[in-house]
Amino acid sequence: MLDWLTILTLRASVITVLVSVGLILVGLAVGQRVDMLPVQASINAPVYDELFRVLFSIGTMLFLGICGLLVYSLVRFRRQPEDFGDGAAIEGNLPLEIVWTAIPAVVVLFVGLYSYNIYERMGGMAPLADHSVMHAMPASDPGSDDRVWGGISTISGETADLTVDVTALQFAFIFHYPEGNITTGELHVPEGERVELRMKANDVIHAFWVPQFRIKQDIIPGQPTVLTFTANRPGTYPIICAELCGPYHGGMRTSVVVHDRGAFDQWLTKNTPPVA
Amino acid sequence: MESTSELPVSLIPNHGSWLRYLSFSLDHKVVGIQYLVTGFLFYLVGGALAGMIRTELATPISDYLSREVYNEVLTMHGTIMIFLWIVPVVNGAFGNYLIPFYVGARDMAFPRLNAVAFWMIPPAGLLLIASFFIGGASQSGWTAYPPLSLRTPALGQLIWIFSVLLLGGSSILGGINFIVTILKLRRPGLKMMQLPMYCWAMLGTSILVVLSTPVLAGTLVMLAFDIVAHTGFFNPAIGGNAVVYQHLFWFYSHPAVYIMVLPAFGLVSEILPVHARKPLFGYTTMVYSILAIVFLGLIVWAHHMFTSGTPPWMRLFFTIATSFIAVPTGIKFFNWLATLWGGKIALNSSMLFACAFIVNFVLGGITGVALAQVPFDIHVHDTYFVVAHFHYIVYGGTVFIIFSSIYHWYPKITGRMLNEPLGIIHFVFTFVGFNLCFGPQHWLGMNGMPRRVSEYDPQFTLMNQISSVGALLMALSTLPFLINVFHSAWHGRVAGDNPWRALTPEWLTSSPPPVENWKGQAPHVEHPYGYGLVETNP
Amino acid sequence: MTSLSSASSSTTASTAPATTSATDSTPELHPSSDHHLSGDHEEHHGDFRMFGLVLFLVGDGMTFAGLFAAYLTFRAVNPLPSGGVYDLELLLPTINTALLVISSFTFHRAASQLRQGEGFGCRLWLLITAALGAAFLASQMLEYFKLPFGLTSNLFASTFYVLTGFHGLHVTLGVMMILIVWWQARAGGSINSESHFGLEAAELYWHFVDGIWVVLFGIIYLL
Ligand code: HEA
Numbered sequence A: 001m002l003d004w005l006t007i008l009t010l011r012a013s014v015i016t017v018l019v020s021v022g023l024i025l026v027g028l029a030v031g032q033r034v035d036m037l038p039v040q041a042s043i044n045a046p047v048y049d050e051l052f053r054v055l056f057s058i059g060t061m062l063f064l065g066i067c068g069l070l071v072y073s074l075v076r077f078r079r080q081p082e083d084f085g086d087g088a089a090i091e092g093n094l095p096l097e098i099v100w101t102a103i104p105a106v107v108v109l110f111v112g113l114y115s116y117n118i119y120e121r122m123g124g125m126a127p128l129a130d131h132s133v134m135h136a137m138p139a140s141d142p143g144s145d146d147r148v149w150g151g152i153s154t155i156s157g158e159t160a161d162l163t164v165d166v167t168a169l170q171f172a173f174i175f176h177y178p179e180g181n182i183t184t185g186e187l188h189v190p191e192g193e194r195v196e197l198r199m200k201a202n203d204v205i206h207a208f209w210v211p212q213f214r215i216k217q218d219i220i221p222g223q224p225t226v227l228t229f230t231a232n233r234p235g236t237y238p239i240i241c242a243e244l245c246g247p248y249h250g251g252m253r254t255s256v257v258v259h260d261r262g263a264f265d266q267w268l269t270k271n272t273p274p275v276a
Numbered sequence B: 001m002e003s004t005s006e007l008p009v010s011l012i013p014n015h016g017s018w019l020r021y022l023s024f025s026l027d028h029k030v031v032g033i034q035y036l037v038t039g040f041l042f043y044l045v046g047g048a049l050a051g052m053i054r055t056e057l058a059t060p061i062s063d064y065l066s067r068e069v070y071n072e073v074l075t076m077h078g079t080i081m082i083f084l085w086i087v088p089v090v091n092g093a094f095g096n097y098l099i100p101f102y103v104g105a106r107d108m109a110f111p112r113l114n115a116v117a118f119w120m121i122p123p124a125g126l127l128l129i130a131s132f133f134i135g136g137a138s139q140s141g142w143t144a145y146p147p148l149s150l151r152t153p154a155l156g157q158l159i160w161i162f163s164v165l166l167l168g169g170s171s172i173l174g175g176i177n178f179i180v181t182i183l184k185l186r187r188p189g190l191k192m193m194q195l196p197m198y199c200w201a202m203l204g205t206s207i208l209v210v211l212s213t214p215v216l217a218g219t220l221v222m223l224a225f226d227i228v229a230h231t232g233f234f235n236p237a238i239g240g241n242a243v244v245y246q247h248l249f250w251f252y253s254h255p256a257v258y259i260m261v262l263p264a265f266g267l268v269s270e271i272l273p274v275h276a277r278k279p280l281f282g283y284t285t286m287v288y289s290i291l292a293i294v295f296l297g298l299i300v301w302a303h304h305m306f307t308s309g310t311p312p313w314m315r316l317f318f319t320i321a322t323s324f325i326a327v328p329t330g331i332k333f334f335n336w337l338a339t340l341w342g343g344k345i346a347l348n349s350s351m352l353f354a355c356a357f358i359v360n361f362v363l364g365g366i367t368g369v370a371l372a373q374v375p376f377d378i379h380v381h382d383t384y385f386v387v388a389h390f391h392y393i394v395y396g397g398t399v400f401i402i403f404s405s406i407y408h409w410y411p412k413i414t415g416r417m418l419n420e421p422l423g424i425i426h427f428v429f430t431f432v433g434f435n436l437c438f439g440p441q442h443w444l445g446m447n448g449m450p451r452r453v454s455e456y457d458p459q460f461t462l463m464n465q466i467s468s469v470g471a472l473l474m475a476l477s478t479l480p481f482l483i484n485v486f487h488s489a490w491h492g493r494v495a496g497d498n499p500w501r502a503l504t505p506e507w508l509t510s511s512p513p514p515v516e517n518w519k520g521q522a523p524h525v526e527h528p529y530g531y532g533l534v535e536t537n538p
Numbered sequence C: 001m002t003s004l005s006s007a008s009s010s011t012t013a014s015t016a017p018a019t020t021s022a023t024d025s026t027p028e029l030h031p032s033s034d035h036h037l038s039g040d041h042e043e044h045h046g047d048f049r050m051f052g053l054v055l056f057l058v059g060d061g062m063t064f065a066g067l068f069a070a071y072l073t074f075r076a077v078n079p080l081p082s083g084g085v086y087d088l089e090l091l092l093p094t095i096n097t098a099l100l101v102i103s104s105f106t107f108h109r110a111a112s113q114l115r116q117g118e119g120f121g122c123r124l125w126l127l128i129t130a131a132l133g134a135a136f137l138a139s140q141m142l143e144y145f146k147l148p149f150g151l152t153s154n155l156f157a158s159t160f161y162v163l164t165g166f167h168g169l170h171v172t173l174g175v176m177m178i179l180i181v182w183w184q185a186r187a188g189g190s191i192n193s194e195s196h197f198g199l200e201a202a203e204l205y206w207h208f209v210d211g212i213w214v215v216l217f218g219i220i221y222l223l
């Protein structure tokens, strides 16, 4: 036999479940459709965007859920004129409180682990490619510039197809190609090949950022950093200094040009200074 | 609950002339108001600087301000807003005004120390402003990262250091005072678990202040040595290490964000039950979540440094620890929602700001958790996405709660009510302006606009202009507010002792309260949130 | 009873009329009493101030902790250029350590003398403590002059001077505090066997400064 209370509770549970399912569906739908990021121009970018979609889905669910609950309460439980009474004196509800501690805990744990998986796939967790340099770091070579600090690295074992030395200074980037001995202010890279940037700063901290590649790394004086990426979409993209470095920080930008292999070789030969 | 409303008006003590607000007063209420008014004046200054930022950014080229001045303006905007507006107001102003009432005391534990702490603020602030006119203010951002801060004009940077040291010192003295007052000055018989939630929030905040601010002080002294004595702590050119500064700085400045928001959490916990006429939901878990936030807040600082070349294991640790702050914070949010659920909600200005706080903060918190994920952060670090994140929290969260609190406690402080229609106009302008201003910045950041620039790619013009219009609306929104505050002080409806029929102790005395808070003994409030349990007369 | 504790702890107190006379004419507007303490208020108030001091020292300790952390990190990741030394001379600092540790005991001695009502003994031991502190400072100065590096020689040197200098500043303040307490403990002064917050505060501070030195000695000289 069902009394009223049970029916009410049942009804409430059904509504809760329906609303939650609705929220999840809306969140997923929005997350899958969202298109807010610049074009994907490196193999990194789709991986990043996958994480972004997941975060966006979860965020949408939480945000809509909480705002919905809030607005519903404000409308449903608004004070009627001339009603000076108090609401029900409910001071807590242990099971409920456990639920809303547990759900965020599970969510953030999932998000944390998932984003680590993403980071791993980007190569962020890989030990730096140049082991010898890494281990030479402490003490043995005092005061030298050889200390390499993390950035996004090559996945362990793989080596870079092209290495470029990057020097950042107020207010420019200088790219030096050891292969060919080219020095330029504009980065040129071949499509689909792994490029390793070895970056150092002359004066203050700068940062190397290409939004279309979804990568960024600070360039720190005294602590060279490594950043690798594989561009996979020919075109010209901005390189932006993202760390405040002085008055012209906003003007410290240049471009990276992604060529297909043939064009890149042409560029290389054209710009290689004749050997004297 | 006997109120003092039957007392003849003449018994309500005359507070003397307004000049005592300029004096070295030892009365905690006077000190609280001193903090509030000073903080608000600095808010106007910081806001005017923000206005300059948004004016410059209304066009993609750097035209309105010189590049150096733009950097000075943005540095001072951040510094003033944090150290001279948010921190002094949510801690100093409301803390001093309310805590003695809440613990049933007649003043703070160390009134003289209290006055000293307050009077350190105006000189520090004036110095900062003065630095604009004597050789230029600091240009290295509110974070003052070396080596940049070692290369920008030294005088401005040193004044900045000195001011922040003063403000930090003030904050430490305040923190000590709050801890002692809350723990030791409680009216006999008043248990910790009966304290209004704001006390717990201030206890947690003050613990953070005492543990983390001194580290900033030490760091800034080292920075000053680097500038003045040419030591090389943070100067890689002579063997130093710039990243160590970042660790030390964020060891303070991450907890500082909870110093800016925990008191606001406390205030909102006072406001919601009153206007929803329901007990604060989940008191115990609220307390534990504050303590959890304090603890976690101390061990997540490196999430500001994911691109600074920190080793992978460190990133892993800081991602997980940071993400977990969502759990205790979430507990608080769900408890607030449950407090509203089933209440009898009066949707007045105070409540509107408080509810908008929930909306804004959840958004800012969600972007915060996203930022905590290393791979996500790598793309958006140091972009407008971060600017949007923290304005959603510091403005949409804390500033909204400051306004909510002013609407809530103004009757107590002045004895008169604020005007509701004006309050609602203020709210609408602020809420719309705020979202217009900072909403588009999320998109800007993700699509390639770095922060701290005075010029940008023309493709971002439209969104920046929307943002600037939003800022204009926010600036306009202060008008109805100011009119309201001044007009109501003389012509507002007389509030009576307890216009909200609230149960926390500050309402159980006259408005404004007498010098020693109560005419008789301090009332013993067993149920500060006993709505529905305790009789409250309409 | 102070005005704070005048209300009874009964749960119905909120409706109780304000009868206790102390309440209304209360002179203790400012409960911490920056004023002079008398009689039975003292325990209560002394307690607060001590607690406040402890909190202050926690904060101060964090400043040192930050500096130590910086020092250790520098050492771990920024190797010294040749010529900068980690191995400092040990003799003088060891003597220094001994001086400070002993001075903690002498201060303790002074305090217990006072509690026993031995004003003269107390002041004597205070003087000895101050002398030990001064000797520490002198010997620290001596060490500074003998060192082969200056403030800006290298990272290690800078950190060394800032850490020991900051600590030296604390010792200097401590010695001054001891001398003030010594003066106040004279016959008829404000510190006596009944009222001795100032002395206890100075003692706690001194032990703190002493403790910091021991850590500092371990980290900088021994490590
Ligand atoms: C009051 C100030 C304040 C507060 C409270 C916060 C709160 C948080 N912040 Fe924010 N932050 C700043 C002020 C603040 N921040 C400032 C000023 C900066 C920039 C500094 C500078 O560089 O100039 C910054 C920068 C910043 C960064 C660095 C970005 C970068 O520079 O690249 C990160 C990264 O992790 C971060 C994370 C977080 C997180 C995870 C929280 C969390 O505490 C948020 C927790 C809250 C919620 C999550 C919402 C409620 C919870 C729920 C409804 C439960 C369910 C939720 C989930 C399961 C997700 N913040």
Ligand code: HEA
Residues within 6 Å of the ligand: B043, B044, B045, B046, B047, B048, B050, B051, B053, B054, B074, B075, B077, B078, B079, B081, B082, B086, B140, B141, B142, B143, B387, B391, B394, B395, B399, B437, B451, B452, B453, B454, B471, B474, B475, B476, B478
């Ligand atoms: C902590 C609190 C806080 C608050 C409340 C605000 C409030 C605002 N902030 Fe701020 N902001 C920071 C903290 C805060 N900010 C920090 C820490 C930074 C980082 C700095 C750095 O990178 O180092 C920052 C950076 C920052 C930037 C990025 C600059 C850059 O990176 O280049 C921008 C850009 O839009 C901005 C805008 C605004 C706006 C429009 C407001 C508005 O909400 C302001 C609204 C208020 C008003 C408009 C006042 C109205 C009054 C008047 C206008 C009266 C006129 C006054 C006189 C005539 C005296 N802020």
Ligand code: CUA
Residues within 6 Å of the ligand: A169, A170, A171, A205, A206, A207, A241, A242, A243, A244, A245, A246, A248, A249, A250, A252
């Ligand atoms: Cu280089 Cu900003």
Ligand SMILES: [Cu+2]
Residues within 6 Å of the ligand: B253, B254, B257, B300, B301, B303, B304
């Ligand atoms: Cu942080």
